[in-house]
Amino acid sequence: MTTQPLSRARIVAAAIDLIEREGADAVSMRRIAAELGVGVMSLYNHVPNKDALLNGVAESVLSEIEFTDDPDAHWTDRVRMQARAFRQIAHHYPRSTMLVVSRQLHSNAGLLPVERALATLRSAGFDPLDAVRVLRMFIAFIVGSLLREVGVTPSFAPPHQHMVDPDAVDPALFPEVSDLAPLLAACDHDAEFDFGVELLIQAIKALPKREGSR
Template identity: 80%
Template sequence: MTSEPLSRKRIVAAAIELIEREGADAVSMRRIAAELGVGVMSLYNHVPNKDALLSGVAESVLSEIEFTDDPAAHWTDRVRIQARAFRQIAHHYPRSTMLVVSRQLHSNAGLLPVERALATLRSAGFDGPEAVKMLRMFIAFIVGTLLREVGVTPSFAPMPATLRADQVDPELFPTVAELAPMLDRCDPDEEFDFGVELLVQAISVHRERAPGEPDALPGSAAPSPERLG
């Protein structure tokens, strides 16, 4: 029985499997060759170097996201759908997710979510600079959430460390002691939706502000006393 011919797709798939088992630090051209049972030099006929291989992993994972879109839906609903679609990679490929969010991809797979997000924001009436800033804001939130969920390092554990009220000095940290039971619980799905909803509502308010009304964002003029009253 003839084994499957070596190809870029097969090499990338082997890298993804290795990353999900042991993390991205385990990847090397020699290790991937061993996983596939081939000579290391044969890999270079399909992938020029490790950096290209890691980009291939990110593109492969990203290409599996289902970016469904309904142009007829309200722009806020489209933003929610797109944010949740991106997050699905953390469920299917938790460790490979970090490559997706840490590498600058210029392929079709890498540019598609950017195009969808910017087009949605522009259709809502935001100008170019606003759309770009809002996209970056969402990316920062999503990346931070994924870092916590996949536990890329101990500092970003998937769930908070066990924290009991009797472990906290209530004299020094009264608020932490009071909320310790809540700090010890985390529903990733609920908290992600909560964060997305806060961002959507914030940019909705920004979108609906009256023409000429002072912007509440940093660097803008403060509202007048009359408006505060």
Template identity: 45%
Template structure:
């Protein structure tokens, strides 16, 4: 068998799927604003023009990225014979898992026009879930918004936003914080809880609170 020349790198066939996967990786590494066709081509070791044989332009590529990311949301089909809260938990868990894998790409998919169609498809399946549970149209929309607000907010918090310091204000390790602890007695009392990080437990507890509240809303018998 003939040997390959030393130092030669075998190149993968260029496909639309490979371009999309590479784009997602670059978005996660450098951010969506830094993405360019030239950078994708350099990452793949191909000419820029060769990309256009698979994607017509950058907008189409971003739409494909959004579609690929949102396709990972394994939203369960509505089942009127199953407790709707189980379906809602599965939907929230799917979103959380995808957002953890691709946080920047998920943000792009949810906030840009590129992901609009894929986003509507996901919303359709979620609304069908609430409809099967007996919620009316307006309540289904509000339930969807509440659930999405919760899981997005939980992901933002898990990413570090609003994270409490690991030490109390006024402790020697943080002399730059000048505060009278008498002004924050509850913070002092619950300091151990405030600085203890348990994203999974926090997510499950908050989700249960939300779903329990939604479950008490009026709805038709499924």
């Protein structure tokens, strides 16, 4: 059996696999070396340190985002496509995606999604400040949705934990919660995400175009 040679790609892939199993806190150069069955010093020939390794993880995840952007489509449709593309990769790598949004990336892979989103918003006529604010708002919404949906760390609710246990609510004290308990106890994550995206788009459409817009 031929042993696959050590490479940066193999090291990054091992880190992603470990992160998805145990979380980013489990990553160390020594642990990755053990996962690959190599000496820890051999890793440094390909990755200079842990920080560079984590950047590599984030860049690798981002590079797999499949943008099906259509420059001729209305900007609202382009925003929908971009938001869903990011969510799709988050489904594949939920814990690694949280690493993506926690790091500042200056590589092509890290900047491409930002460039596409800003270009879409600027072409729609939003001024520079509003374009940046809208981008940050969408990132916050997508990350919040991901946290709720997949429960990426023990600090957050498990992915299938309901907000309310209908049988545990006192209707005399909490009439509204009791009345809506069946809705609070169920969550269609696809529908919830689409609802949030549409709500944001409608709010963004109402933003006034200011001087300095294209």
